[in-house]
Amino acid sequence: MRVTIADVAREAGVSKTTVSRVLNTKGEVDSGTASRVREVIASLGYVPSSGAVGLARGTSRTVGMLTPPLTWPWMGEVLQGVVDTVEAAGYGLLLFTCNRGAESVERFTSQVSARAFDGLLVIEPENTLGTITAMHREGLPVVLIDDRGHHPEFPSVATTNREGGASAARHLLASGRTRPLIVTGRRHFGCVRDRLDGFRDVLPTGTIAEGDFTELSGQLAVERHLADGTPFDSVFAHNDLSAVGVLRALRAAGRSVPDDIAVVGFDDLPVAQHTEPPLTTVRQPMREMGETAARMLLAHLGGTPAPDEPVVLPTELVVRRSAP
Amino acid sequence: MRVTIADVAREAGVSKTTVSRVLNTKGEVDSGTASRVREVIASLGYVPSSGAVGLARGTSRTVGMLTPPLTWPWMGEVLQGVVDTVEAAGYGLLLFTCNRGAESVERFTSQVSARAFDGLLVIEPENTLGTITAMHREGLPVVLIDDRGHHPEFPSVATTNREGGASAARHLLASGRTRPLIVTGRRHFGCVRDRLDGFRDVLPTGTIAEGDFTELSGQLAVERHLADGTPFDSVFAHNDLSAVGVLRALRAAGRSVPDDIAVVGFDDLPVAQHTEPPLTTVRQPMREMGETAARMLLAHLGGTPAPDEPVVLPTELVVRRSAP
DNA sequence: CTGAAAGCGCTTACAG
DNA sequence: CTGAAAGCGCTTACAG
Numbered sequence A, B: 001m002r003v004t005i006a007d008v009a010r011e012a013g014v015s016k017t018t019v020s021r022v023l024n025t026k027g028e029v030d031s032g033t034a035s036r037v038r039e040v041i042a043s044l045g046y047v048p049s050s051g052a053v054g055l056a057r058g059t060s061r062t063v064g065m066l067t068p069p070l071t072w073p074w075m076g077e078v079l080q081g082v083v084d085t086v087e088a089a090g091y092g093l094l095l096f097t098c099n100r101g102a103e104s105v106e107r108f109t110s111q112v113s114a115r116a117f118d119g120l121l122v123i124e125p126e127n128t129l130g131t132i133t134a135m136h137r138e139g140l141p142v143v144l145i146d147d148r149g150h151h152p153e154f155p156s157v158a159t160t161n162r163e164g165g166a167s168a169a170r171h172l173l174a175s176g177r178t179r180p181l182i183v184t185g186r187r188h189f190g191c192v193r194d195r196l197d198g199f200r201d202v203l204p205t206g207t208i209a210e211g212d213f214t215e216l217s218g219q220l221a222v223e224r225h226l227a228d229g230t231p232f233d234s235v236f237a238h239n240d241l242s243a244v245g246v247l248r249a250l251r252a253a254g255r256s257v258p259d260d261i262a263v264v265g266f267d268d269l270p271v272a273q274h275t276e277p278p279l280t281t282v283r284q285p286m287r288e289m290g291e292t293a294a295r296m297l298l299a300h301l302g303g304t305p306a307p308d309e310p311v312v313l314p315t316e317l318v319v320r321r322s323a324p
Numbered sequence C, D: 001c002t003g004a005a006a007g008c009g010c011t012t013a014c015a016g
Helices: A005-012 A016-023 A031-044 A050-057 A075-088 A102-113 A129-137 A161-174 A190-202 A215-228 A240-252 A286-301 B005-012 B016-023 B031-044 B050-057 B075-088 B101-113 B129-137 B161-174 B190-202 B215-228 B240-252 B286-301
Strands: A062-066 A092-096 A119-123 A142-145 A156-159 A180-184 A207-210 A234-237 A262-267 A280-283 A311-313 A316-318 B062-066 B092-096 B119-123 B142-145 B156-159 B180-184 B207-210 B234-237 B262-267 B280-283 B311-313 B316-318
Touching: A005 A016, A005 A031, A016 A031, A050 B050, A062 A075, A062 A102, A062 A286, A075 A092, A075 A119, A075 A286, A075 B075, A075 B092, A075 B101, A092 A102, A092 B075, A102 A129, A102 B075, A119 A129, A119 A286, A129 A142, A142 A286, A156 A161, A156 A286, A161 A190, A161 A234, A161 A262, A161 A280, A161 A316, A180 A190, A180 A215, A180 A240, A207 A215, A215 A240, A234 A240, A240 A262, A286 A311, B005 B016, B005 B031, B016 B031, B062 B075, B062 B101, B062 B286, B075 B092, B075 B119, B075 B286, B092 B101, B101 B129, B119 B129, B119 B286, B129 B142, B142 B286, B156 B161, B156 B286, B161 B190, B161 B234, B161 B262, B161 B280, B161 B316, B180 B190, B180 B215, B180 B240, B207 B215, B215 B240, B234 B240, B240 B262, B286 B311
Parallel strands: A062 A092, A062 A119, A119 A142, A142 A156, A156 A311, A180 A207, A180 A234, A234 A262, A262 A280, B062 B092, B062 B119, B119 B142, B142 B156, B156 B311, B180 B207, B180 B234, B234 B262, B262 B280
Antiparallel strands: A092 B092, A280 A316, B280 B316
């Protein structure tokens, strides 16, 4: 049988009210009584039922998190940052991915109405930004971890995409490269525009090839421009995955990296250390973004008003052999 | 204000009991009454509070999951398999990682006592198998996703490590390799012993180097045996990460893969497609293991007795250029 | 400093 | 087929 607050009260010879006060350290309890109650709690191994506490208090001490597919290469970092922060605050983390179409979005929505969690962390809500915005308007605290420049009407954490692009350009320029091939992601993403603008502020020359963040798109872009005869002495790929495709195509074409062509990526995934040659890249602080977003949400739940500007964490250029 | 079952009852002119029966499709309700209630539910946008339902029913319709660091390369696959299955069943998934030492284990333990979830999925519980076993004995349904051969006293899902090792050996033997260097993981892991045994059943010759599943350990093993003058015509690395280190060391030493030395890994991480040359490896069905474990746990929660043998999912040899 | 009682929002015998 | 009432395990005014 489960041990309840009533068992503790009986055993300690006090009321449930008093046990509750001890549990929640409400101060106004005689210290002798309090320590007696604490002893009973320990000896009985009593732990309050989270469901009952939640019902009585009207909060769940749980935050929800809605993510894109967990197999995305940097998801583990973000998630780890979130889990660590949430756990340390004594909150639970409820995970949702909604990657099975409308039905799963609906299910998620009803979890929100069911008050299964007090606040929501969101990453890259492909087609759900509208739904999320509606939930936020209804009063659900939300924080977005935003790699793509959505600029929502609720708090978010982002990174310095523009400065990241600029840092890549400065690095290439410093080693005398002036004719970059830029392999972007989809142009409708805010982060892609920012990375591109930052880069071109510094290095306005070169060629732009629109990719889609996949390895294949990096490979195809290089193959096409090599075939075209487009002259380029370097490549700035908007993410590491497409940079891997770039490296592959260059190797296949017999171009040496970095001697013929220097390559810079974006993200700093683990794979960046394992490419041949290892990839110079602009690091996104994914774990820190997860931690920061979780802290913002928890602070908001604790009553601190949320910042009305996105919180922006700095990128960092990581120099490896593909662009020394 | 939150819409409650009382609001629905009043609006529909019935008792809360009746609304509850409609909600839980208990049959014994007049179909006219039922549809009227359903209309009111829809028009009010009523969703039952999960906390209240959980308290009244004594279950949370939530499963917990305890994982090692989420940045491990194959965690995303497992987690995705679990989340999909759990979501589809209408359950929530509460995530814990306990990677901040004793304090976080304690916190996790108290979540268990708090009945925050009905059952637990566990991956690779480094130092927590004792705790978990105790929880299982106390009545918590548990399923282990087991990459390491723990053979616990509760249900688990595993993969064919022994046959996987054997398939690697058969493949190498078929291309005429007879002097393998085997880079293992830590020998106390059951999976390491199994992979080794399976391999040696087929190919009992060669040299064994104990590694620890890190890239560095693969690299060092090769460097050492190259320096030793140990003759080997192939390498079987017990995971892909150490295989990456193996490839790096071979390249640095000017050995060609696969002409001089063929290399086979284990796992089939995404990186296996991006190494130079791409890595032949034994695929572990991580996503399927996650799905299967989640299904087993849900079935158990639904009353089906759990299988007393581990459920074993097959590995598959994926042939790429490092060992054609 | 302490307790009796109401209430959080449901479900579930029990009675009709 | 339907409802009143008790109960799930807590918290929180309120009164003393």
